[in-house]
Amino acid sequence: MSDVQLSTMTDKSDAILTQLPARLKSARTGQGLSLDAVAKLSGVSRSMVSQIERGESSPTIATLWNLTRALQVDFAGLLDNTQSPAQIEILRAAEVPAIHNLGSGCHIRILSPPEEAGKHEVYELLIDEGGILDSQSHTRGAREHLTIIQGTAGLQSGDAESVIHTGDTARYPADVPHAIKAINGPVRAFLVVQDA
Incomplete structure (x- = not known):
């Protein structure tokens, strides 16, 4: 490798590190996260995060990987010296992708x-009249957010039951058995599943 090529590579590396x-x-403050929050999410100490942000310490690849995962930013993009187009x-x-064999009359x-x-996870539910999506318990602390776009649904979460109509949104624990049933016609809904 020529001295010119080596010098150019070193210049690029220095620019990235700078x-x-x-x-x-910017990634941290853009998400409204404190140093403590990033430390907790990444497993990197608060003082180390602060030192890295001030340019007083160069992170290892493993530390940088943990930080980018905690901040939900692209590892390669963070190191890339060029702005990528939107x-x-x-x-x-x-x-x-679709699932047609879960529940009865449920797509x-x-x-x-x-x-x-x-x-x-985000899903669109299409449930035929009388159809049901019967779900087992998800992981501890999981919740679901169900918005009815069209129709009326009977909702059960553990021992709690409710009826929700077009335009309604229900939020409920999903770490217990739960079910969504179309009543008085078909149902179209959006379902968001959040694991703890």
Whole structure:
């Protein structure tokens, strides 16, 4: 490798390291997170996070990985010296994955990306009249947010029961057995599942 190439690579590395503290701090403050919150989320000590943001300490790859996961920012993008153009990811209707064998008379379209599975999932529910989505307990602390777009649904969460109508949103524990049933016609709804 020539001296010119080596010098250019070193210059790029130096530029990335120079911008890294500001990018990390910007990602943290942009989400309204304190140093303590980032420390708790990442497992990196508060003092180390502060030192990295001030440019007083260079993080290891493992530390940087933990910080980017805690801040939910792209690891490669944080290190990239060029601004990438805004991107729009489109999943056409025919390409949306669906589940048809869960419950009775229930068709589920999976709207959230695969990497969100087990954390924050979004579904469109289409339930035929009399159909039911009967679910077992999710992980401890899990909750669901159900918004009825069209129709009327009977909702059960543990021992609690309710009826919700078009435009209503119900929030309820999902770490107990729960069920959604279409009554008086079909139901179309959006379901958000949040695991603790």
